[in-house]
Amino acid sequence: MVELLLATTEHPKVIFLDAVGTLFGVRGGVGQIYSRFAREAGVSVAADAIDRAFRQSFQSAPRMAFPGVDRSDIPASEYQWWKAIAAQTFSLAGAIEQFDDFAQFFRPLYDYFELADAWFVYDDVPLALQNWQSMGIELGVISNFDSRLYPVLEALQLSHFFDSITISTEVGAAKPDPVIFQAGLSKHYCTAAQAWHIGDSYKEDRQGAVAAGIQGIWLERDRAFATPPSQIESNTYSVQSLAGLLKPQSA
Incomplete structure (x- = not known):
């Protein structure tokens, strides 16, 4: 792998970033949250069992994109997509039969x-976004997330940094499909060569961006869970933090 230069006089017109795992993460972990909600519903299941089951359920699920679905119906499709993953998660963890009404449990x-x-x-996120914004670089999010991303970015006080938000459920295509990257580019009126995309998934973010002609930068926040080296191209740009990546000259 190639460690990207931490400071440079050259910069892109736009930097796209992934959302979950790049800008923000789950507080306490999915297992802890799912098991806490289950416990409040009278269902006992260990957080680590949920974590294992969730990873398996999430990885085996179809990508979260609904081509051909009317925009007004997208929130319902997103809800059903996540409900299916949650149900499979609790099933794999051996707890689904303990719920009196799983549909009622899942809503909150x-x-x-x-x-x-x-x-x-x-x-490392706030300062990096501030630095890039001060340099006149446009910022966008490209994510395989659902429409809850809008209120989440607002609640986390990050929304004001971004000129565009592009999500798979609205585009009808999910990373690594080049279509979602092209949809993001179209909002900034720039070529792929003028853009970067940074994300924590080697396949979806790094390889997906490169396939669309964008400079893909792999953010390895936790190398303990990194993609095996044998699966990584030798010219892959990677960083472990956004700190110092493309800083203003005066910083």
Whole structure:
């Protein structure tokens, strides 16, 4: 892998960033949150069992994109997508049969992830966004998230940094599909060569961006869970933090 230069006089017209795992993460982890909500519903299941089951359920799920679905119906499709993952998660964890009414249980759990309490902003994010904004670089989000991303960014006081937000459910295509990157580019009237995309997924963010002609930068926040080296191209640009990446000359 190639460590990207931390400071440079050259900069892109726009920097796109992924959302979850790049800008912010789940506070306490999915397992803790799911198990806490389950406990309040009278269901006992260990957080680590939920974590394992959730990873398996999430990875095996179809990508969160609904081509051909009317925009007004997208929130309902998003809800059903997540409900299916949650149900499979509790099933794999051996707890689904303990629920009297899983549909009733799931609604407040889903709504919780629209609140600031469910998330934390990574320490390096605010300063990096401020630096890039001060340099006149346009900022955008490209994410395989759902429409809750809008209130989440607002609640986390990040929304004012971004000139565009592009999500898979609205585009009808999810990363690494080049279509979602092209949709993001169209909002900034720039070519792929004028853009960067930074994200924590090697396949979705790094390889997806490169396939669309964008400079893809892989953010390895936790190398303990990194993609195996044998699967990584030798010319991959990677960083472990946004701190120092493309700083203003006076900084």
